[in-house]
Amino acid sequence: MEQSAGDLLRRTGLRSTAQRRAVLTALQGRPHATAADLEEHIAGAEGASGTLSRQGLYNVLDDLTRAHLIRCIEPAGSPARFELRVGDNHHHLVCRTCGRIEDVDCAVGAAPCLDPIQDKGFTVDEAEITWWGQCGPCRSRAAAQHS
Amino acid sequence: MEQSAGDLLRRTGLRSTAQRRAVLTALQGRPHATAADLEEHIAGAEGASGTLSRQGLYNVLDDLTRAHLIRCIEPAGSPARFELRVGDNHHHLVCRTCGRIEDVDCAVGAAPCLDPIQDKGFTVDEAEITWWGQCGPCRSRAAAQHS
DNA sequence: AGCTAGATTGGACTCAGTCAATTCTGGATA
DNA sequence: TATCCAGAATTGACTGAGTCCAATCTAGCT
Known part of the structure; x- marks a missing residue:
């Protein structure tokens, strides 16, 4: 899982960093998660790298969105939500x-x-x-x- | 025009106030206006009542939306926009x-x-x-x- | 003209997201 | 396997959009 997230990143020309892998992993089974959901989950995750700054999270989400690995939706009245289903x-x-x-x-x-x-x-x-x-x-x- | 805005309001059971009439009037010919657009236009309007507090503007927009006199749309990445076309x-x-x-x-x-x-x-x-x-x-x- | 429920005001506040400057690191290269 | 550096992450201040609340005002009924 960690491995496949890393492969996925490398295949799209992005560096495989702990933060990006953590975001991709957190999004599995957490469709339509907000940035806050992800921040909370990643901060509370056991295992190696459990930290990710707010700015870092937004950077990662932006990078992954532009690489078409995730999609961002913004229903009226809700903060932005992210999902793995694309295309x-x-x-x-x-x-x-x-x-x-x-x-x-x-x-x-x-x-x-x-x-x-x-x-x-x-x-x-x-x-x-x-x-x-x-x-x-x-x-x-x-x-x-x-x- | 002022008159018809007043009628419209009274017909839907809302009080006809200068602020509400100003918002309805400002929205004519200004489709998809943001709250900021309306605030600016109303503040700069010649004529009697040229003021409307920020909170007042949001209240008015909320009231008019719930009365179905206006509609609110929120495209991703944009502040809320309002329009007179409804239904x-x-x-x-x-x-x-x-x-x-x-x-x-x-x-x-x-x-x-x-x-x-x-x-x-x-x-x-x-x-x-x-x-x-x-x-x-x-x-x-x-x-x-x-x- | 007086009354009062409903409307407006002002000002502090929250939430979501952005900016900019610095520091760190994945992974290509020697 | 050590070095290097462009790309990535961090920190902390900041902005824009909208909300909360308590006090004040007013449309329009009587």
Whole structure:
């Protein structure tokens, strides 16, 4: 795991540093983590290198994003969130009540929404879709107190 | 215009205050304005009430948003932006280079993207689409210096 | 004209992220 | 395997955007 993160980095021409490996590892099983989530997890991680400065974290996230190893999403009202899934044209469902985020696969290319009806002279390179609503648990909780 | 803003407010059960009327008026012809844009415009407006505190501005924007008189969008990397167009299911094109935002009409209900393929138990009430790319002028400018 | 719930103000504060100068280190080279 | 240096990390001050709270004001009902 550590090894594969290192390979991944080297393959994309980035140096394999403890900090970058730690961020990649922390993101596994922690989809949509915020910078604060990662900072906390890495600081509390047992094992060798358990430190990473705030600035360092932002640098790493920026480097990995530009290398397309991770993706950054910023739903309204939330700090930036990061995920390992890249290049699969997936989108997001966000719960207005608890902020939970779920991935949603979307047909690539075929869906009309991926091509704006009027492109207004823009060269479009990405379509980002966010569905807003309420997740099951929050809906149940709201119904239970039927006020 | 002042009058119609007042009517609009009263019709939705909100008090017609100088500050709220000023914000609604400022938003006409200023689509996708940020809070700072509005603050500056209102402070510099000739006519009677040219003041509005920062907190007041955010309160007004919040009130108007909850009354569905305006809509708030927050493209990644940009402060919140406000617009008068509501309830018409339109979406946005954003230029990665200059930040310009254009409205794009989208087929209501019919487009597959408006219904997530997997809803993961969510009750979805809004689909928000942002197309990212480069606008015509920025593309020309970039091509001109063909570096 | 008076009253009061609702609206606005001012000022301190938080949160997320950035800048700049210095120090450190991965990994290519000799 | 030791050296070197461009790329990476650290520290700490700083900014921008928005929020909190307590005091004051006012739209519009009576």
